[in-house]
Amino acid sequence: YQRGWLRTDITAGLVVSALLVPTGMGYAAAAGLPAHMGMYATIVPMLVYALVGPSRILVVVPSSALAPLIAAAVVPLAAAGDPSRAVALAGLLALIVGILLLFSGILRLGFITELLSNPIRVGFLNAIALIVIASEVPHLLGANTRPADLFTNLRNAADAVRGGALGSLAFLLGGATLILIVVMQVLWPRVPGILVGVVVATGVTAAFGLGDKLETVGALPSGLPGPALGGLAWSDVATLLGPAVAIAIIGFADTSVVSRAFSSERGEDVN
Numbered sequence: 001y002q003r004g005w006l007r008t009d010i011t012a013g014l015v016v017s018a019l020l021v022p023t024g025m026g027y028a029a030a031a032g033l034p035a036h037m038g039m040y041a042t043i044v045p046m047l048v049y050a051l052v053g054p055s056r057i058l059v060v061v062p063s064s065a066l067a068p069l070i071a072a073a074v075v076p077l078a079a080a081g082d083p084s085r086a087v088a089l090a091g092l093l094a095l096i097v098g099i100l101l102l103f104s105g106i107l108r109l110g111f112i113t114e115l116l117s118n119p120i121r122v123g124f125l126n127a128i129a130l131i132v133i134a135s136e137v138p139h140l141l142g143a144n145t146r147p148a149d150l151f152t153n154l155r156n157a158a159d160a161v162r163g164g165a166l167g168s169l170a171f172l173l174g175g176a177t178l179i180l181i182v183v184m185q186v187l188w189p190r191v192p193g194i195l196v197g198v199v200v201a202t203g204v205t206a207a208f209g210l211g212d213k214l215e216t217v218g219a220l221p222s223g224l225p226g227p228a229l230g231g232l233a234w235s236d237v238a239t240l241l242g243p244a245v246a247i248a249i250i251g252f253a254d255t256s257v258v259s260r261a262f263s264s265e266r267g268e269d270v271n
Contacts, residue, residue, distance in 0.1 A: 031062075042062060073240055096241060139174075
């Protein structure tokens with residue numbers, strides 16, 4: 001490590017950390033989990049990757065590509081939307097995925113990702129983007145719904161419109177934030193528009209006392225959580241094994257492609 005890198009690394013770290021707070025929370029909610037779990041999921045993986053990762057540049061954050069897959073696996077098994085059971089199931093799913101990836105590394109199965117053509121990957125990521133957008137549109141329109149399939153989410157959005165939610169405070173603030181992010185992206189692309197949007201929206205909420213009029217994340221638990229795998233059975237392992245295989249393949253393919261893309265620009269080689 002070179003001392004000259006420290007200043008830019010600290011600056012980048014502050015910006016990325018600020019972005020990861022709303023991003024991690026949003027993806028956790030899209031995965032059917034409590035929002036603050038998304039923050040926890042950004043901390044440990046980054047520390048571990050800094051120690052053992054093969055590339056200096058890689059995206060190691062909660063993934064929009066995986067959030068719908070996690071929701072599809074966890075939400076149906078969580079009894080009546082029980083948050084603690086959803087967290088336990090997501091933890092079990094993460095352990096299974098991790099074990100599968102470890103064995104894949106031992107067996108040197110990384111070549112499998114070379115078989116995924118770019119059109120397949122682009123098509124998959126665009127489909128995931130549409131699913132994530134559809135899952136969040138009802139919340140933007142003021143409807144408090146759980147993550148569901150694409151058509152159910154769109155139907156919930158339509159119900160919110162018919163119920164007059166278009167005039168709600170949630171829609172006005174959310175819509176204004178989206179517009180601000182897009183404008184920043186067009187006019188000042190080097191400025192992190194997402195960060196500006198989150199800071200401004202948070203400031204408006206605090207300044208005008210909108211916390212009791214809008215659904216907010218609320219106070220976060222202090223400290224880091226311990227293992228929470230209570231109430232699980234071997235039948236849950238069997239049920240989650242199929243989704244875990246899909247998540248392992250897609251997650252590894254996505255991160256490896258990003259790693260290679262960044263590394264090739266820097267003249268580095270990633271194994």
